[in-house]
Amino acid sequence: MxxxxxxxxxxxxxxxxxxxxxxxxxxxxxxxxxxxxxxxxxxxxxxxxxxxxxxxxxxxxxxxxxxxxxxxxxxIGFIFQTPGNQIILPIVEDDIALGLKPLKLGKAEIAARVEAALSRLGIAHLAKRRPHELSGGELQLAALAAVLVTAPxxxxxxxxxxxxDLKNRAVVEQAIAALDESAxxxxxxxxxxxxxxxxxxxxxxxxxxxxxxxxxxxxxxxxxxx
The missing domain is CATH 3.40.50.300 (P-loop containing nucleotide triphosphate hydrolases)
Known part of the structure; x- marks a missing residue:
């Protein structure tokens, strides 16, 4: 780009x-x-x-x-300083799916894309979780998944x-380093x-x-x- x-x-x-x-x-x-x-x-x-x-x-x-x-x-995807405020729906997978609504995709296609975005970041286990249940690093990754699902x-x-903290920082650093997209x-x-x-x-x-x-x-x- x-x-x-x-x-x-x-x-x-x-x-x-x-x-x-x-x-x-x-x-x-x-x-x-x-x-x-x-x-x-x-x-x-x-x-x-x-x-x-x-x-x-x-x-x-x-x-x-x-x-x-x-x-x-x-x-272009944007991850804000406070990713918890960026996740507006009560369930992680629903929030990630929200960005696909304008594309008028079928339910199966939306579900597949959401699953792919979560799996790509290694957070498929967070799909049914609520934002307040996530650590800081998990919030960053959930917000990133919500951006990546739209293929920026x-x-x-x-x-x-x-x-x-050091552990969550390492998780986020590794996720950024692994991106194929420009950052x-x-x-x-x-x-x-x-x-x-x-x-x-x-x-x-x-x-x-x-x-x-x-x-x-x-x-x-x-x-x-x-």
Missing amino acids: QIIFDGATVRHDAREAIHPLTLSLDDHRIGVIGLNGSGKTTFARLIAGLTVPSDGKVMIDGLDSVADANTLRGR SLVIFDEPTNQL IVISHDLDLVATFPRVLVFDQGRIAFDGPAQQAIARYREIALR
Whole structure:
């Protein structure tokens, strides 16, 4: 998937959350790091079509993120910081099936796709569970299954290891590493993006560095400790 920012800007009143940004992305794994409020999540929401540019454009495989939003729907999955809030139905398998409703599939086909998404992540045993019964890592995987069932080309993760213990963090890290789909990972967990070939460092709404993980992490530390 090719993502092009063409002078894309986001303003909140008089403040620019994202300064005019011109950038091309087509890497399989991209990390996004930076201090709180630096523009990371706004950047990701622009890609997913959840935030509209104040000026400029974001193009996804030649399609405009605003004008062609309906066509792009389903091609990009977004896992929010609090995946428990993303699971809105009381049973996990029903919530995963919800994303397939617009496709007008038969019940058997929906059931097969849900089962495949759960099995792919090794969580078929969670199908009948309720969200409040799941651990933090299991919630992340259930939310990911609900995204993968729609067959996106790109999955965006917003702080996927936030508040997870070591065991659950490892589960989520392994799930991300195993994805065939492209992934953009926003994180304060520097170890999570430490092997990524490309990491963007955001600082006050601008990209302060764009390159290999270890150099990006070094630049982030300079910004954080200045």
